[in-house]
């Protein structure tokens with residue numbers, strides 16, 4: 001009972017801001033995240049055409065719809081109902097058929113073990129109270145040798161960014177729970193049983209904060225030779 005109360009509190013914390021932001025999500029991205037279109041291109045290039053992909057915390061589905069142009073099938077989940085409604089609307093408008101959106105919690109994914117070639121989590125792990133729980137679920141649903149492509153806003157890359165985010169959070173209640181730099185983000189993912197294949201910091205000159213771009217693999221034991 002107490003666990004259920006705590007879980008509901010956590011879900012409320014994670015989704016409230018995004019529920020409200022849904023109709024303004026695209027203008028929000030355009031204002032604060034100039035890198036977004038090229039970031040989607042980069043993620044998409046890291047996906048193979050025959051891949052079955054899961055997009056965790058898809059928001060209104062912009063990333064999932066982009067990846068669906070390339071991958072064979074995309075499943076995309078988010079904890080916010082308005083975000084998923086918006087994503088479904090966009091898929092219908094664009095007549096994109098190989099993507100399935102549903103409202104789910106990243107901490108309890110409703111998918112079989114070893115179902116996906118690639119899991120994407122674009123700019124969301126720092127917005128989760130306990131990203132390790134999501135990472136453990138991502139690991140469970142990835143095939144052996146499958147890959148996680150995670151991006152995280154690099155708030156921990158400097159004291160200046162940490163301070164700017166603290167001020168922004170104070171005025172907007174923006175749900176950021178982790179202020180990580182590149183190594184801390186990679187270590188968090190590695191601790192969940194992944195092998196880091198690539199980690200880099202990328203930044204658009206007009207954006208305030210960099211994006212931490214991490215590709216992590218689920219290496220099967222034989223690959224450690």
Ligand SMILES: C[S@@+](CC[C@H](N)C(=O)[O-])C[C@H]1O[C@@H](n2cnc3c(N)ncnc32)[C@H](O)[C@@H]1O
Pocket residue numbers: 014015018019056057058059060061062063077078079080083104105106107121122123124127128
């Ligand atoms: C910054 S948005 C990223 C959306 C999308 N990936 C993109 O790049 O446009 C963060 C998203 O994480 C979602 N989120 C937060 N906690 C979650 C959880 N536990 N399970 C699923 N989604 C979650 C929020 O609802 C929000 O839509």
